[in-house]
Every structure is written in C-alpha cells, then in structure tokens.
Amino acid sequence: MVEIELNRVCPNVFEDIDIQSEVWNTSLHIDQGGRYQVMAQSGKGKTSFLYFLLGLRSDYKGEIYLNQKKILEINEQEWVLLRKRKISSIFQDLQLINHLSVAENIGLVPEYADGYNEALIRDMLRVVGIADKWNEKVKTLSFGQKQRVAIIRSLCKPFKLLLCDEPFSHLDEANTKLCRALILKRLDEERAGIIITSLDGEEGMGLKTINL
Amino acid sequence: MKRLFFKNQNTWQFIIALIGVVLGLTLMLLAVQLFNKSKNYGEASELLDDNTLVVQKKIGRGAHLGIGKPNFTSLQIKQIKDLEFVASCSAILSNKFEVLVQIDDPIIPSFNSNIYLQSVEREYLDIPSEKFSWDTSEKVVPIVMPRNFLIMLNTFLSASQLPRLSEDLITSVKMNLLIGKKGQRDVYPATIIGFTNSFSSILAPKEFLNWANGKYTIEKEDMRSQLVVKAKKGFFGLLEKYLEENGLESSSEQLFIERLKSGLSAGIMGVVSLAILTLLLSLMLMIQYLQLILSNCTYEISVMLRLGHTVDKIRNVFLSYFSIVFLLMSIISLITFYILAQVIENKLVASGIILEPGVSAYSILALCIVFITFVGAIFYNATVRIRAHF
Structure with missing residues (x-):
C-alpha cells in the first residue's frame, strides 16, 4: 500500500505568494487505498503536486513522506521499485513514444509480462473502443485515442496508487465513462488508491475532493 | 529498445568516427608490433650480458698518421682491469x-x-x-x-x-x-x-x-685494438663514464644493427604518436556521437525511467551497441594490420632483416587496453547522462 503525508509543502514558484489551500502550506494525509480528486483551476500546481509525489521534481519547501519515508531521501533503486510495482501514472502529456505502435508502447511497461498478457491488454483496449489500433503507430492516433492508450498502459501492471493528471481531458462523455469504469475495476482488482487531478471534478467515481 | 533509441540518427559522423577508429587501431597495432619486434631484434640470443662491453679507442686523424695508436698496451689493459668497478677485462x-x-x-x-x-x-x-x-x-x-x-x-x-x-x-x-x-x-x-x-x-x-x-x-x-670489459653489477654507469673520459668507446654503439634499431625506433615513435592522435580523435567522435544520441532521445529515456526501468538497463543498451561496433572495428583493424604487417615485414626481409614471425602479444594487449578504455568511457558517459533524467 502507499500512504502519503504532506507537511507545509509549498512549490518554490509560490514562495512569494501567500498561498493557502488544502494541499499547500498545510498538513495533508492521504490514506492507503484512498481515492481522491485534486481540484483546481489551471496554474495552481496540480501537475507539480503529482510530479512531487513521483519524485520527478523537488523544487518545493516543506516535507513529503511516502510510507513514512521522506521523498527526498528515497534512493534510485527504491524509486525504480516504487514506479514498477507500487505507483502507476497517467501523465498530462501522456508520455507515449510516437514512432512506436500501440502494442510497442504498452510493451515498454517493465512489468508487462508479469501476469498481464496480450489478451488482457487487447480486452482493455476493446473496452475503451481502440482494439483495432493495436498495430497502429501512436503518431497516427487522435489525442483522445492516445489518452486511452496511456490509460491502458498505466493499468496493465501491478500498482497500489494510481496518479492521474487530467486523464479524461480530451475524451467525450461516453469514452470518459468507459475509462472511469475500467479504472475503477482495476483499482478494485489491485486494491489500490487513486489521486486524480481535475479542473471540474470527476463524477461517479466516489472520490474525496481536495481543493488545491 | 534499440529501435526506441537509435532512430533517425545522422550516421555520417558515426561513419567518419568508425573510419578513424579503424585507421587509428591499425596504425597503433602496426607501430606497437614493429616497435616491439625491432626492440627485441637480436636481443633474445645475445651472447654478451648487459654489463659487458667491447671497448676500443676513439679513432682520430692522428691514428692514421701513427700518432696515438689504436692498440692497447699491457699497461693500459692492467689499468682498466684494476679499476674498482671493473669485474674483468681482457684483450680480444x-x-x-x-x-x-x-x-x-x-x-x-x-x-x-x-x-x-x-x-x-x-x-x-x-x-x-x-x-x-x-x-x-x-x-x-x-x-x-x-x-x-x-x-x-x-x-x-x-x-x-x-x-x-x-x-x-x-x-x-x-x-x-x-x-x-x-x-x-x-x-x-x-x-x-x-x-x-x-x-x-x-x-x-x-x-x-x-x-x-x-x-x-x-x-x-x-x-690488441679491442678489449672486452665486464663491469661489476650495478657499476655499469661508472664504466661508461670512464670510457667517455678516457677517449674510449663501446664498439657496439657503432654497429649497424644498433643504428638501424635506433633509426627504426624513431620512425616508429612518429607512427605511434600519429596512431594515438587518430585514435583519440576518433574515440572522441564516437563519444560525441553517443552524446548526440542521448540528447536526441531525452524524451524516450525519461519515459522509460518513469515507467520503472533502471538506469543500468537503459545504459546497457548503449553499452552493448557501442561495444559490438568497436569489436567489429577491432576485427577489421586486426585483419588490415595483419596484411600491412606482412607487407612491411616482407620489405624488411628484402633488406636482409628477418624479424620474429607472428603477431606481437603487445599489439593485442594494446588493443585490449584501448577497448577497455573505450568501453569504460561509454559506460561512464551513458550512466551520467541517463541518470540526469531520473
């Protein structure tokens, strides 16, 4: 499981601004297996927040603890294990490789072979309506289709916390529903928690709201 | 993973670097081979030990006129024999x-x-x-x-x-x-x-x-124009100094082989310098090419790291690629070197100089050292640059 504790965290860019929210400059506890949505308008630091939790950025004041260990003290090997087995993520810019096919992009997940076979992946792609794109180069897909590939890639591995940065921003209502349902199904299967950043809030997922 | 990182690379720089590596390696192998063989030429079966010299008087114009004869008198031989750093001395x-x-x-x-x-x-x-x-x-x-x-x-x-x-x-x-x-x-x-x-x-x-x-x-x-003089162990320098101060010289210094070896060594040192320069430049080009690839696939590397791949695993893709390429270049260089060495040795044989046959172990050792250095440089550069994206 993954438990998160924030203690008076403030991004360096907000240092000169007297910013107060349910995340910045306060204490915040995120339970193991808890399901949250972090809501804010653009420019309030939603992406920064997720990047801090993933250890990809450290330009902040205060302390963040991941399973009682300061994030800044987690070493390279520990991060590798966390990213492989504990934390999965959907990035706002998707982080797909354009010149590779859908299958190859999903195949880049290091734990892909660990119980997540091709049939399972194809089934998930079918659920979100892009099963026929298996051998298509990602660069030929629309942004919405790419977003669904990124969602599937994040779900086809073991995880205890799913971090999603505005994962449905380019999806229509129908596809958003399909993706939400698939994510919830996988969360139940993995007994995992989730943190989703969103502009307007995600309905129907039973998420606790944290205002940024 | 190779497809992921080695796409759309400008191969010209790489090809130039590869040509440089082959040229540099071939020159280096050749220079080390010839240097070693010329150095060892005639050494293995030499009959006089390192402390023994054949000594003669320096011949000046006076000797031809009968003044200052080149022959040693019994007294002169005894004087040399009695020197504290001389173990033995006798006329030839x-x-x-x-x-x-x-x-x-x-x-x-x-x-x-x-x-x-x-x-x-x-x-x-x-x-x-x-x-x-x-x-x-x-x-x-x-x-x-x-x-x-x-x-x-x-x-x-x-x-x-x-x-x-x-x-x-x-x-x-x-x-x-x-x-x-x-x-x-x-x-x-x-x-x-x-x-x-x-x-x-x-x-x-x-x-x-x-x-x-x-x-x-x-x-x-x-x-009795020549003497054979053996210095006591560790006193060879004193014997040489005595010869210099007393108008004597070691006849071996004047021998053709010594002059040939020293001339050959000077030429070979020039080739060694050229080989080292060519190798350094081409290896730098290879490292630059690696850095160029790493810069071009910054995005791909960061994706892989975010998905949970280790720095070592990504680094090994580059390491194995460059090692295999370098190994192939080494094989090409070895073949080129062998052919050139045969040609040069045949030329030397035509001049009456027969060197030991076969490839010098020092050439292979030099190749191994360059290979290890290159792999080490790739290992270090790739690790540092990939880790920067972690």
Missing part, C-alpha cells in the same frame, strides 16, 4: 692471417667473403663451453656470427632473387673457413652456434684462433 684476440668464409650449400649460391676472426675468453660468452671449444682433433669449427653479416648475406640473396635466411635456417647451412694465402688455402668446415650484435667479426674458439695464428701468421705484431 684477432686473426693474423688471411681468412675467407665460404658458403657451400645447395640451398644458396656459392658465396665467398673476406672476414675477420676474433676470440674472447669464454667467461664473457653465454655459451656452454662444450659447444664453443675446439682442439686439433675436431673437424668442425664452431663460430658465432655477427648479425650484420647475416643482413649483408640476406641482401646478397635478395639481389639474387633468392629466399632470405632466418637465423634458424643459416645455422644448418654448410660453411667453410678458408685459411691461408691464395692458392694454398686450407678448408675448415664451420658451424654457426649463435649470433651477436656486440662484435663485428666472426667469433671463433680461443683454442682455434691461437692454433691458427701459430700456423698461418703473416703479421708479427700482436693487434
């Missing part, structure tokens, strides 16, 4: 009669040449006494041949379009010493038992030379 015995060497063997054309015979006390030579001795009952005279004589002989064979003789082969050639005046020469079969760089004359056992001098002498004066 020379022939006082006419002598020719004749090659009488079906494998090479008939060859005659006037020669000089010399002899030194056996204690100075690294030859078992039973091999280098003679008495009147012996039919065959054991001799030690100067290497420059072999070079001269090979030059003659080359000019006659005949195969050259190696040191091993010439020891089996039938040879005679013809002693006496023209028309009255006696024939003494001889066999070569070793080679030397330190003497310019053929060495014969002292017993034989004393006996022949007694039988065939045409000069009364005892010529």
Whole structure:
C-alpha cells in the first residue's frame, strides 16, 4: 500500500505568494487505498503536486513522506521499485513514444509480462473502443485515442496508487465513462488508491475532493 | 529498445568516427608490433650480458698518421682491469692471417667473403663451453656470427632473387673457413652456434684462433685494438663514464644493427604518436556521437525511467551497441594490420632483416587496453547522462 503525508509543502514558484489551500502550506494525509480528486483551476500546481509525489521534481519547501519515508531521501533503486510495482501514472502529456505502435508502447511497461498478457491488454483496449489500433503507430492516433492508450498502459501492471493528471481531458462523455469504469475495476482488482487531478471534478467515481 | 533509441540518427559522423577508429587501431597495432619486434631484434640470443662491453679507442686523424695508436698496451689493459668497478677485462684476440668464409650449400649460391676472426675468453660468452671449444682433433669449427653479416648475406640473396635466411635456417647451412694465402688455402668446415650484435667479426674458439695464428701468421705484431670489459653489477654507469673520459668507446654503439634499431625506433615513435592522435580523435567522435544520441532521445529515456526501468538497463543498451561496433572495428583493424604487417615485414626481409614471425602479444594487449578504455568511457558517459533524467 502507499500512504502519503504532506507537511507545509509549498512549490518554490509560490514562495512569494501567500498561498493557502488544502494541499499547500498545510498538513495533508492521504490514506492507503484512498481515492481522491485534486481540484483546481489551471496554474495552481496540480501537475507539480503529482510530479512531487513521483519524485520527478523537488523544487518545493516543506516535507513529503511516502510510507513514512521522506521523498527526498528515497534512493534510485527504491524509486525504480516504487514506479514498477507500487505507483502507476497517467501523465498530462501522456508520455507515449510516437514512432512506436500501440502494442510497442504498452510493451515498454517493465512489468508487462508479469501476469498481464496480450489478451488482457487487447480486452482493455476493446473496452475503451481502440482494439483495432493495436498495430497502429501512436503518431497516427487522435489525442483522445492516445489518452486511452496511456490509460491502458498505466493499468496493465501491478500498482497500489494510481496518479492521474487530467486523464479524461480530451475524451467525450461516453469514452470518459468507459475509462472511469475500467479504472475503477482495476483499482478494485489491485486494491489500490487513486489521486486524480481535475479542473471540474470527476463524477461517479466516489472520490474525496481536495481543493488545491 | 534499440529501435526506441537509435532512430533517425545522422550516421555520417558515426561513419567518419568508425573510419578513424579503424585507421587509428591499425596504425597503433602496426607501430606497437614493429616497435616491439625491432626492440627485441637480436636481443633474445645475445651472447654478451648487459654489463659487458667491447671497448676500443676513439679513432682520430692522428691514428692514421701513427700518432696515438689504436692498440692497447699491457699497461693500459692492467689499468682498466684494476679499476674498482671493473669485474674483468681482457684483450680480444684477432686473426693474423688471411681468412675467407665460404658458403657451400645447395640451398644458396656459392658465396665467398673476406672476414675477420676474433676470440674472447669464454667467461664473457653465454655459451656452454662444450659447444664453443675446439682442439686439433675436431673437424668442425664452431663460430658465432655477427648479425650484420647475416643482413649483408640476406641482401646478397635478395639481389639474387633468392629466399632470405632466418637465423634458424643459416645455422644448418654448410660453411667453410678458408685459411691461408691464395692458392694454398686450407678448408675448415664451420658451424654457426649463435649470433651477436656486440662484435663485428666472426667469433671463433680461443683454442682455434691461437692454433691458427701459430700456423698461418703473416703479421708479427700482436693487434690488441679491442678489449672486452665486464663491469661489476650495478657499476655499469661508472664504466661508461670512464670510457667517455678516457677517449674510449663501446664498439657496439657503432654497429649497424644498433643504428638501424635506433633509426627504426624513431620512425616508429612518429607512427605511434600519429596512431594515438587518430585514435583519440576518433574515440572522441564516437563519444560525441553517443552524446548526440542521448540528447536526441531525452524524451524516450525519461519515459522509460518513469515507467520503472533502471538506469543500468537503459545504459546497457548503449553499452552493448557501442561495444559490438568497436569489436567489429577491432576485427577489421586486426585483419588490415595483419596484411600491412606482412607487407612491411616482407620489405624488411628484402633488406636482409628477418624479424620474429607472428603477431606481437603487445599489439593485442594494446588493443585490449584501448577497448577497455573505450568501453569504460561509454559506460561512464551513458550512466551520467541517463541518470540526469531520473
């Protein structure tokens, strides 16, 4: 499981601004297996927040603890294990490789072979309506289709916390529903928690709201 | 993963770097091979140890006019013998009669040449006494041949379009010493038992030379123009200093082989410098190419790291790629080097210089060192640059 504790965290860019929210400059506890949505308008630091939790950025004041260990003290090997087995993520810019096919992009997940076979992946792609794109180069897909590939890639591995940065921003209502349902199904299967950043809030997922 | 990182790369820089690597490696292998072989030329079977010198007086214009004779007096020999850093010293015995060497063997054309015979006390030579001795009952005279004589002989064979003789082969050639005046020469079969760089004359056992001098002498004066001097262990420098201060010199310094080796070494050092420069430049180009690839796939590397791949795993993709490429270049260089080495050695053989056959272990060692250095540089560069994206 993954438990998160924030203690008076403030991004360096907000240092000169007297910013107060349910995340910045306060204490915040995120339970193991808890399901949250972090809501804010653009420019309030939603992406920064997720990047801090993933250890990809450290330009902040205060302390963040991941399973009682300061994030800044987690070493390279520990991060590798966390990213492989504990934390999965959907990035706002998707982080797909354009010149590779859908299958190859999903195949880049290091734990892909660990119980997540091709049939399972194809089934998930079918659920979100892009099963026929298996051998298509990602660069030929629309942004919405790419977003669904990124969602599937994040779900086809073991995880205890799913971090999603505005994962449905380019999806229509129908596809958003399909993706939400698939994510919830996988969360139940993995007994995992989730943190989703969103502009307007995600309905129907039973998420606790944290205002940024 | 290779498809992920090695897409749309500008291969021109890489091709130029590869050509540079092949050129640099080939030159380096060649230079190390020739340097090592020329350095070892004639060293292995040298009969005089490192502490022993053949010494003569420096010849000035006065010597030709009879002033300051080149011969050593008994007093001068005793003075040298009594020096505290000299272990032993004795005059080199020379022939006082006419002598020719004749090659009488079906494998090479008939060859005659006037020669000089010399002899030194056996204690100075690294030859078992039973091999280098003679008495009147012996039919065959054991001799030690100067290497420059072999070079001269090979030059003659080359000019006659005949195969050259190696040191091993010439020891089996039938040879005679013809002693006496023209028309009255006696024939003494001889066999070569070793080679030397330190003497310019053929060495014969002292017993034989004393006996022949007694039988065939045409000069009364005892010529003692050269001495063999052995320094005490660790005092060789003092002996050299004494020679310099007293108008004496080591005759070996004047020998053709030493001059040849020193000239060859200077040339080879030039090739070594060129090889090192070419190698450094091409290896730098290769490293730059690696850095270019790493810069071009910053995005792909960060995706892989975010998905949970290790720095080591990504680094190993680059390491294996560049190692295989370098290995292939090494093989090409080795083949090119081998062909060039054969051509050069054939040229040297045509000039009468026969080097040890085969590839020098030092060349292979140098190649291994360059390979390890290159792999180390790739390992370090790739690790640092990939880790920066973690």
